[in-house]
Every structure is written in C-alpha cells, then in structure tokens.
Amino acid sequence: MPQTKPVLQVNDLVIAFDEVVVAGVSFDVFPGKTTAIVGESGSGKTVTSTAIMGLLPSSGRVVSGEVRGVNGEVWIDADGAPRTPMGRDISMVFQDPMSSLNPSMKVGKQVAEPLQIHLGMSKMEARKKVIELFKEVELPEPETSIDKYPHELSGGQKQRVMIAMALACNPKILVADEPTTALDVTVQATVLQLLRRLQKERNLGILFITHDLDVVRDIADFIVVMRKGEVVEKGDCPEVLDSPENAYTKELIASRPQRVGKEVEVKDDVISEGRDLVLKYAVKQNLFGKVVSEFVAVNRVNLKIRNGERVGLVGESGCGKSTLGRLMLGLESPTEGVVFWKGEELDLGDRQGMKAFRRGAQPVFQDPFSALNPRMTIGNALSEAIGMSADGSKLTRAAKTKIAGELLEEVGLMASDLSRYPGAFSGGMRQRIVLARALAVKPELLILDESVAALDLRIQAQILTLLSDIQKKRSLAYLFISHDLGVIHSVCDRILVMKDGEIVEEGSANTIFNSPSNSYTKHLLASRPGMGKLTV
Structure with a gap:
C-alpha cells in the first residue's frame, strides 16, 4: 500500500437489513489510485458502496464499524445519521445511466x-x-x-x-458501481481510458465496483474480493489475480469464458436462411405522409444456419444484430429479401405455417426477469409452453407436469421448484427456467440474444456449459447474438461480425480470433478488457 494518507477508510463495517449482509469489511482508497471491489451478485459490494455514500434505505442500518473521509473525519458510523458530503468530497457513477x-x-x-x-x-x-x-x-x-x-x-x-x-x-473520491457493464467492448475501453485520464489529472481516489476481472486487471491498483458479505482476499491487484490464495478467488478467475467442448459435427442441410435481407425504418415524413428519410437497420445480409450448427453474431449496440435475429424469428417483416425455414419461404401471413415455425425456432432473450410472468408459477409457465408443442394438446395435465419437472432437471434445477414463482429465483436460475421453457416445444433452432449478458462470470460459465451440453444432446442449432467476444468464442464454431447493418467478416471461431482480416474485427478484438494495464 502507498505511504500517502488514504482519502477513504472503511473500518470493520457491518451492515444489516433483517439479517447481517455485510460483515466486518475493511479497505482504503488512496488519492490517484483505484481500489476495486469484486464479487458476484449478492456478495455485498453494492450495499457497501451505498452505505459509504449514506444512501442505505430505511430498512438497512450500520450495526458497527465506521467510514472515514478525506481528512479522517467520521462520515458513517452506528451512532448517528450519515454525514457523507455527497457531490462535494465524494460522488458516484451508477451502472445504468x-x-x-x-x-x-x-x-x-x-x-x-x-x-x-x-x-x-x-x-x-x-x-x-x-x-x-x-x-x-x-x-x-x-x-x-x-x-x-x-x-x-x-x-x-x-x-x-x-x-x-x-x-x-x-470531489476527491469517485465511486463507480459497474459503470461499464452495460456497454460494448469498444465503448467500455474508451470509458475506462477516460476514467484513468481523469484520475491522473485530478488525483482522484476511485472505488470501482465490478464482477468483471478483466476490467479490474486493466484499471485497478488494489483489489478486494467479497463473498456473502465478507472480504475473502485483498491486496495489490497483480498479486491477487496472478497468485490468488483463497479458493473462491481462484474459482472466480477460472470462471472467465473459455472454449466449451469441441467443434460439433455440422450437417449439410440448411435449417434457416436469410437471403438479401433489408430492413428500413422511416425516420421522417413530409406533410403528405411520404417518407423522406430512412434508417437502414439491416442492409443486404445473407445468413445460413445449418442443422446442429453453432453460429455467433457479434457487433456493437446499434449494429443491427438483434434486429437480424428478430427477422430470422419472423418477429419483423423485411423491407426486402426473404427468410427461409427448411428450404421454404417464411410467410408471416400463414397462421398455421407460422405456428409450426415458432415451435421449430425459439428465442432466449437477455433479461430473464422480464421474460417470466411474476404471477405464474414455474410449473404453469412450462406446462403452457408444453401445451403448444406438436403433440401438446393430447397431453393430460399430469403428463405436462411430469415433462415440466424433467425439463427443470435437464437445465440443472429440481422438479420440486415447479410450485415456486419467478421471484424466488436468482438471475441465473431464471435464465435456466427461460431456457427450459424454450426447450418445451422441442425446437430445432435457438436464437439467444445476449442471453448471459446480465449474469455474473461464474453463473455465466455454468449457463454456457449447460447450453453446450443441451446442444449436443438435442442436436440443436444456435444463433448466439452478443457483444461479448469471450462468450461468442466459448460457444460458437462459426462467427459473423456485424457493423452498421452489414456483415463485414465471416469465418470459423479460430480464424476470426487468431487471424482476422477486417480492420473493424481487429479493432473489436483489441478493445477487449484484460489486454493490459490502461495508461494515459
């Protein structure tokens, strides 16, 4: 630790709601240096930062310990009201702007x-x-x-x-709570570089809260690893990340996306194809309703997905990748071009044909919290989906419940969870339930749109392994849409890179990651966190 006096001292802080959620946390933040708190959701890192800011809700309280500020004065303790000078000596940047x-x-x-x-x-x-x-x-x-x-x-x-x-x-101290989690790799890199420059110019002490160890490696000087409200390891950043002592720290480091399984054998038959797809949105109309300005979201895209193939679609926000996914699912009608399903043109007006198509191609969306009805038990949600399968109408209620239990077990949950509501599950568990619901109609193609983006690294690794296992077992085809290059590399065999509505490069995972030809692909790869300490 540096010899300079800390601008923020957290000493044996204990925080409780109905029960203790943060137990005896201690660390310092120094001027011109970054202290990072890392841990999974529920580890207590955000509650700790909220308490430092004096923003604990009325149901929370500091039981013991203290927080001392810039000149050693007590800002937070168990005896009085918070005295944190928010906006002046200390400020906060939140995750979702x-x-x-x-x-x-x-x-x-x-x-x-x-x-x-x-x-x-x-x-x-x-x-x-x-x-x-x-x-x-x-x-x-x-x-x-x-x-x-x-x-x-x-x-x-x-x-x-x-x-x-x-x-x-x-301010002398900046608290940054997951400030780059929702951003693309290129935007994330520029924001982290900006924080580093501002820190150097203003001699800011930064408390950086994240679950992304690659970001920590880029920006932090000191690291505090939290689990279940306790500090399990802390020290100089390179020392902790390169030579961790605690088993949980080792597990976190090992959870970073890695290649899952070998390349799968792909059949020649094309299950889904988009040919010369164009989607335009009207931006401006004149007085007579004539479109005078258009935004081209997808521009002359050709995409083939073969039976059992794992295809990755990567690009920044706004590049058109989610829109392309919606076109392939028949959720948007293309301005030009055609979507084919098993060699036949997809007709959005054919209700019977679309019903069969929707059984064959299922989406798994990013946010598992909004994807499930909070007033419907998991058993009812799955049974409803099972009833929409090809032979679902012939099944009895008991048979549907039995299949629902088997689906939960297939995705790593228990059949006894059928009677519970979505609110009783964590984010990772909810994503497993959403996956089980997609599998209920026995699909042949899953289109996964940022389906692990909202999850912690350890949970993310578990879901990716699960997806790989299910894909092999059911011989499913995947279209995996993400801005996370590590995730795409870990599960996909063929990758398409998208920019401004167009596919700029396509190739095997090995080719794209090891010898890309397009300058934009090279820029995306170079922007990944964990590539080296940021300097200004």
Missing part, C-alpha cells in the same frame, strides 16, 4: 444542478462550466449536446454525462 438520468430534463440542466446548489453558480456560469466538463469527458459536440435529452445520446455518451455530473463539484 438511462435510469440515473431524468428522461424529461435536458442533460446540461441535470449536470448544472449540483453546480448551482453546492457552488452557488448562476445559470450562465453553470452552463459555461457544464460545457467545460463535457469537453473534459470527451462528449462529442458539447455545445449542442448540452441541450439534448438522455434518449438522444448513446449508452456511452450517457455514461460520460454521468461522469461529468459526478466530477462537477471537484
């Missing part, structure tokens, strides 16, 4: 608010300062961006606005 920003308020006004409240600036002074801050965080066209609403900015731009807001009153 869309839910952190007011959608009905221009971003410039939102950043100006703390300047006017805490520093007493006039409207004009605050506006001038906001433009300076936007330039500092490298927001494009700051003079015009200041008058935009959050929905007019991309995810990375919104996160830059949040960083500008956090830095507005010159």
Whole structure:
C-alpha cells in the first residue's frame, strides 16, 4: 500500500437489513489510485458502496464499524445519521445511466444542478462550466449536446454525462458501481481510458465496483474480493489475480469464458436462411405522409444456419444484430429479401405455417426477469409452453407436469421448484427456467440474444456449459447474438461480425480470433478488457 494518507477508510463495517449482509469489511482508497471491489451478485459490494455514500434505505442500518473521509473525519458510523458530503468530497457513477438520468430534463440542466446548489453558480456560469466538463469527458459536440435529452445520446455518451455530473463539484473520491457493464467492448475501453485520464489529472481516489476481472486487471491498483458479505482476499491487484490464495478467488478467475467442448459435427442441410435481407425504418415524413428519410437497420445480409450448427453474431449496440435475429424469428417483416425455414419461404401471413415455425425456432432473450410472468408459477409457465408443442394438446395435465419437472432437471434445477414463482429465483436460475421453457416445444433452432449478458462470470460459465451440453444432446442449432467476444468464442464454431447493418467478416471461431482480416474485427478484438494495464 502507498505511504500517502488514504482519502477513504472503511473500518470493520457491518451492515444489516433483517439479517447481517455485510460483515466486518475493511479497505482504503488512496488519492490517484483505484481500489476495486469484486464479487458476484449478492456478495455485498453494492450495499457497501451505498452505505459509504449514506444512501442505505430505511430498512438497512450500520450495526458497527465506521467510514472515514478525506481528512479522517467520521462520515458513517452506528451512532448517528450519515454525514457523507455527497457531490462535494465524494460522488458516484451508477451502472445504468438511462435510469440515473431524468428522461424529461435536458442533460446540461441535470449536470448544472449540483453546480448551482453546492457552488452557488448562476445559470450562465453553470452552463459555461457544464460545457467545460463535457469537453473534459470527451462528449462529442458539447455545445449542442448540452441541450439534448438522455434518449438522444448513446449508452456511452450517457455514461460520460454521468461522469461529468459526478466530477462537477471537484470531489476527491469517485465511486463507480459497474459503470461499464452495460456497454460494448469498444465503448467500455474508451470509458475506462477516460476514467484513468481523469484520475491522473485530478488525483482522484476511485472505488470501482465490478464482477468483471478483466476490467479490474486493466484499471485497478488494489483489489478486494467479497463473498456473502465478507472480504475473502485483498491486496495489490497483480498479486491477487496472478497468485490468488483463497479458493473462491481462484474459482472466480477460472470462471472467465473459455472454449466449451469441441467443434460439433455440422450437417449439410440448411435449417434457416436469410437471403438479401433489408430492413428500413422511416425516420421522417413530409406533410403528405411520404417518407423522406430512412434508417437502414439491416442492409443486404445473407445468413445460413445449418442443422446442429453453432453460429455467433457479434457487433456493437446499434449494429443491427438483434434486429437480424428478430427477422430470422419472423418477429419483423423485411423491407426486402426473404427468410427461409427448411428450404421454404417464411410467410408471416400463414397462421398455421407460422405456428409450426415458432415451435421449430425459439428465442432466449437477455433479461430473464422480464421474460417470466411474476404471477405464474414455474410449473404453469412450462406446462403452457408444453401445451403448444406438436403433440401438446393430447397431453393430460399430469403428463405436462411430469415433462415440466424433467425439463427443470435437464437445465440443472429440481422438479420440486415447479410450485415456486419467478421471484424466488436468482438471475441465473431464471435464465435456466427461460431456457427450459424454450426447450418445451422441442425446437430445432435457438436464437439467444445476449442471453448471459446480465449474469455474473461464474453463473455465466455454468449457463454456457449447460447450453453446450443441451446442444449436443438435442442436436440443436444456435444463433448466439452478443457483444461479448469471450462468450461468442466459448460457444460458437462459426462467427459473423456485424457493423452498421452489414456483415463485414465471416469465418470459423479460430480464424476470426487468431487471424482476422477486417480492420473493424481487429479493432473489436483489441478493445477487449484484460489486454493490459490502461495508461494515459
């Protein structure tokens, strides 16, 4: 640890709701250095940061321990109300900038608010300062961006606005809670580089909270590993990551996406094909309703998926990969081009034909929380799907329940879970249930859209292994859509790289990752976290 005095000290902090959730956590944050807290969901890392900020909900309390601030003064303890000087000495950047920003308020006004409240600036002074801050965080066209609403900015731009807001009153400490988790690799790399530069220029002490060990390796000086509310290991970042002592730390490091299984044998018959697919959206119409401006989401894309093949589709947000997935599922009608299923043209107007197609091609979406009806038991949700299979209408209720139990066991859960509701399960368990529901209709193709993006590394590894096992057992074809190159490499045999609605490169996983030919593919690969310590 450095000889300088810490700007933040957390000493034996114990936090409880109905029961203790954080037990005796201690660590320091130093000026110009980054301390990272890592751990899975439920480890207590976010609760710890919330308590430091004095933002614990009324149901939570600090039982013992203390948090000391910039000059050693007590900010948080068990005896009194929180005294954390939020916005002045310490600020926070949250994971999801869309839910952190007011959608009905221009971003410039939102950043100006703390300047006017805490520093007493006039409207004009605050506006001038906001433009300076936007330039500092490298927001494009700051003079015009200041008058935009959050929905007019991309995810990375919104996160830059949040960083500008956090830095507005010159804090000494920045708490960053999963600030890059929802961002693509290229955007993530630029935001991490930005944080590193701002830290150096302002001598900021950063408390960085994440579950991504590759990001930690890039940005952190010190690391604190948490599990079930306790610190299981801490120390210098390279030392802990390269020579971990705790079994849980070793398990976390081993959970990073790795190649799952060998390349599968692919049959020659094409199960699903998109030929010259184009999808355009009207952006602007004149007074007579004529379209005068269009946005091309998918542009002349050709895609073939063979029986039993594992195909990966990778690209940044907005490149059109999810839209292409929806076209292949018959959820969108192409402006031009045709989708074929088993050699026959897909007719969205043919109800009987579409019913059979939807049994054959099933989606697994990103968010398992919104994919399940919270008022329906797991047994009922699965039985409903089983009833839609080819012979489902002939099955009795007892037979459906039996099959539902077998499906849960196939995805690594227990048949006894059938009577429970979605709220009783974790994110990883819910994704297993969503997968079981997709398998209930005996599909031949699964289209998985960012289906492990919301999960921790260890849970992610388990789901990827499960998907590989099920694919072999059922001879399924996969179209795996993701912006995570590590995930795509671990489960796919053939990969397509998409940019601005077009496929820019296609090849085997080995070719794409080891000898890419397209400059954009090379840029994506170079942007992956964990490629080396970020410098400015």
